[in-house]
Amino acid sequence: MEIVDKLLNHSRLALSKAITAVENEYDDAVKIMTEIYPHTGNAYVIGITGPPGAGKSTLTDKLAKEYRKRGKTVGIVAIDPTSPYSGGAILGDRIRMMDLTADEGIFVRSMATRGSLGGLSQKAGDAVKLMDAFGMDVIIVETVGVGQSEVDIVKTADTTMVVVIPGMGDDIQAIKAGILEIGDLFTINKADREGTDKLNIEIEMMLELNPEHVGWRPPINRTIASKGEGIEAVVDSIEAHKAYLIESGKLNDIRKARIKNEVTAMLNDHVNRYIDKNVIQTDEFDNLVVKMQSREIEPYSVVDDIVGKVLK
Ligand SMILES: Nc1nc2c(ncn2[C@@H]2O[C@H](COP(=O)(O)OP(=O)(O)OP(=O)(O)O)[C@@H](O)[C@H]2O)c(=O)[nH]1
Ligand SMILES: [Mg+2]
Known part of the structure; x- marks a missing residue:
């Protein structure tokens, strides 16, 4: 083509x-x-997630610049949830990342969820592949860590960074349950604010209690993204994690799991669409529902029958 x-x-x-x-x-x-x-599989994929307004886009912008300094080209996929959490995110991201686009070695793309998250993770994955084939060395995917789908998107990254900010109060409890355990590294952004030390201790304690990362202890970095402070250390941590994944052979496992997830999602999607079109949206199925409602037949054999027919 x-x-x-x-x-x-x-x-x-x-x-x-x-x-x-x-x-x-x-x-x-x-x-x-x-x-x-066939032209994909060369880029290193970094997922960045965290609560709304944590400074993910500011940080992404600064990380991209640091990677450029180190001679790498960078693709950025920013997922903008059109959720009540961050209404004007698209415009905000575009403005904050505007000065990046003058650089030929950087490509920024925002993808909106348009109200439904269905298929978004597949689309984001495809955007990553396109940037990969284009030849970007590093691809950063930014999503707000508010829902499962957003978390799923960054989970497919090679290295996942969770951004947190001090002063979230009880929010840290809610976030803990969802996104903290997926972090390969943590960045406390807005470290110019009060509560940074306390948050650092909280994360350390959580890592203590939840030693899921065998062989790799997630480092905790502090940044003031808006001033570009602490950025080099974050990139160093990402590179250290990458080196760890390569040496331990885990990068291979992660990428294998990613392909498996992607193909599973594609298969499920196809099968769902097929069943919807050829089974659910038929008069025959409507009739079956009426018969189930009057208890003439029961759903278990109906499902068995349908599966038998579909799989043939
Ligand atoms: N004080 C302080 N403000 C910061 C820092 N980093 C970013 N900000 C500000 O925080 C606000 C939100 O930053 P963004 O980069 O848009 O945050 P985000 O996490 O991408 O936001 P969403 O994508 O909408 O969830 C902006 O006004 C930034 O200028 C920091 O280190 N310290
Ligand atoms: Mg953002």
């Missing part, structure tokens, strides 16, 4: 159009992804 050839030849316009095709499920999206796939 022409668009794929152009993308592989570093056309930013082609990359942008390809992501749009994936995002909007245009007819040629699957074909693009099929042709792109």
Whole structure:
């Protein structure tokens, strides 16, 4: 495909159009992804998550600049949840990351959830692959850690960084349950605020109680992203985690698991669509429902029958 050839030849316009095709499920999206796939698997993927307004975008911007200094090209996928948590996120991200786009070695793309998270994680994954095929060395995926789907997106990263801020009060309890355990590293941003030491201790205690990370102790860094302070140490930590994953062979496992998850999601999606179209949306199924309601038949054999037919 022409668009794929152009993308592989570093056309930013082609990359942008390809992501749009994936995002909007245009007819040629699957074909693009099929042709792109052999050219993926080279980029290092970093997931960044944390509560709304923690400074994730500011941090992403600064991390990207630091990677540029180290000679790496950077792709950024910013997931904007159009949730009540951060209404104007899209515009905000665009403005904060504007000065990045002048650099040819950086490509920023915001993806909106448009009210439904369905398929978003697949689309974000496809955007990552497109940037990967384009030749970006590092790809940063930013999502707000508010829902399962957002968390799922960053979980597929090679290195996952959780951003927290002091002064969240009891919020830390809620966050603890959800996103803290997925962090390979922690960044306390807004370290210019009161409560930074306390938060540091809280995270350390949590890591103590929850030693899920065998062989790797997640480092806790402090940053003031808005002033660009502490950024080098964060990149050093990411690179240390990468080195650990490579040496331990875990990077291989992570990427294998990612492919398995992706294909499982694709399969489920296909099967669901097939069943919806060919089973659920039929008069025959309506009739079955009426018979189940009057207890003429029961659902267990109905499901067995349908599965038997579908799998044939
Ligand atoms: N005081 C202080 N403010 C900061 C720091 N880093 C970022 N901010 C500010 O915090 C606000 C939110 O920053 P963002 O980078 O948009 O945060 P975010 O986590 O991407 O926000 P959402 O994507 O909307 O969840 C902005 O006004 C930043 O300027 C910091 O280290 N200290
Ligand atoms: Mg943001």
